[in-house]
Amino acid sequence: MLIKVPPASACHESDVTPQSTYFSRRAVMAGSAALAASAALPAWAASTYDGADPGNVPEWLKAKLGDTHWQAVNVAGEAITPFKDATHYNNFYEFGTDKGDPAQNAGSLKTDPWSVMVDGEVGKPGKYALEDFVKPHQLEERIYRMRCVEAWSMVIPWLGIPLASILKQVEPTSKARYVRFETLQDPTSMPGQRSSFSYIEWPYQEGLRLDEAMHPLTILAVGMYGRELPNQNGAPLRLVVPWKYGFKGIKSIVRISLVAEQPKTTWQGIAPTEYGFFANVNPHVDHPRWTQARERRLPGTLFAPNVRETQMFNGYADEVASLYTGMDLKVNY
Numbered sequence: 001m002l003i004k005v006p007p008a009s010a011c012h013e014s015d016v017t018p019q020s021t022y023f024s025r026r027a028v029m030a031g032s033a034a035l036a037a038s039a040a041l042p043a044w045a046a047s048t049y050d051g052a053d054p055g056n057v058p059e060w061l062k063a064k065l066g067d068t069h070w071q072a073v074n075v076a077g078e079a080i081t082p083f084k085d086a087t088h089y090n091n092f093y094e095f096g097t098d099k100g101d102p103a104q105n106a107g108s109l110k111t112d113p114w115s116v117m118v119d120g121e122v123g124k125p126g127k128y129a130l131e132d133f134v135k136p137h138q139l140e141e142r143i144y145r146m147r148c149v150e151a152w153s154m155v156i157p158w159l160g161i162p163l164a165s166i167l168k169q170v171e172p173t174s175k176a177r178y179v180r181f182e183t184l185q186d187p188t189s190m191p192g193q194r195s196s197f198s199y200i201e202w203p204y205q206e207g208l209r210l211d212e213a214m215h216p217l218t219i220l221a222v223g224m225y226g227r228e229l230p231n232q233n234g235a236p237l238r239l240v241v242p243w244k245y246g247f248k249g250i251k252s253i254v255r256i257s258l259v260a261e262q263p264k265t266t267w268q269g270i271a272p273t274e275y276g277f278f279a280n281v282n283p284h285v286d287h288p289r290w291t292q293a294r295e296r297r298l299p300g301t302l303f304a305p306n307v308r309e310t311q312m313f314n315g316y317a318d319e320v321a322s323l324y325t326g327m328d329l330k331v332n333y
């Protein structure tokens with residue numbers, strides 16, 4: 001995103017049908033013909049998302065999908081982005097800088113076993129196995145808009161757990177004011193980390209203010225489209241903060257630290273005048289090199305790029321605007 005502004009024509013998913021391919025579980029249940037079809041499939045088989053490869057769901061996640069709180073949050077009137085687009089138009093620089101690189105290269109990432117180090121200002125620091133970390137919590141399906149700072153967007157049905165639930169479990173101390181996240185560093189499986197692409201200081205790092213991290217919309221995702229996370233989308237654990245630009249959504253997390261000072265983030269380190277710590281979606285604060293007033297909703301075509309107005313806080317202003325009362329959002333971009 002530092003290097004180039006993708007032209008409208010960069011959106012070439014013309015082979016994918018843009019109409020709503022989404023059927024809610026309730027809608028499916030309501031239709032009797034569909035009911036017969038869906039009843040034959042186990043709950044974890046992503047049966048409700050057309051074209052979603054069910055993946056190779058690990059046993060512990062399969063067990064959790066049964067009591068998942070489906071559609072805990074929904075986006076009314078906006079079609080879910082087809083699975084194909086959400087998994088083949090990605091930013092995950094550890095696997096290359098082209099949008100198709102992560103789908104092509106992320107197969108080398110070994111996501112099982114996986115553990116997460118929790119440290120800093122917490123009562124219960126430690127290295128947690130992913131499944132132990134996630135097991136105590138109810139999974140929820142959150143259907144969120146995702147707006148990349150590069151001015152494209154999607155609607156993605158995540159499966160995850162409120163970050164607040166996980167943070168409470170590790171007991172932040174009174175000194176904790178921010179949360180810092182780190183992606184796996186493994187040049188063997190991540191070709192981007194061994195390339196000459198050296199302006200990024202690995203591992204990828206992100207951060208949130210503690211109140212942002214505790215906000216009920218903020219989740220740690222372990223799946224999407226009714227299945228586990230594909231590697232290119234940040235398996236096995238990634239952050240989703242729907243009112244912020246996509247780069248805040250750090251992938252393949254191995255470390256969560258509770259800290260007293262605002263942590264530095266990867267994109268701030270690369271271009272501090274272009275990518276701030278807050279990175280709230282804001283149509284009134286342009287990127288220095290392009291407008292943020294509009295976005296291309298994927299999929300689109302060269303001739304019908306599906307441009308729409310960007311909404312304040314990506315449409316989540318009612319829920320999150322109060323976090324920033326009194327702050328100058330032009331200064332704190």
Ligand SMILES: Nc1nc2c(c(=O)[nH]1)N[C@H]1C(S)=C(S)[C@@H](COP(=O)(O)O)O[C@H]1N2
Pocket residue numbers: 001086089090091092093094147148149183204232233234245246247248249250251252
């Ligand atoms: N570790 C890591 N996390 C990352 C990135 C990355 O390059 N590396 N890219 C970010 C950006 S810029 C965006 S827009 C989203 C893209 O998520 P998606 O590919 O699942 O749509 O991931 C974010 N998380």
Ligand SMILES: [Mo]
Pocket residue numbers: 001091148149150245246247
């Ligand atoms: Mo992004």
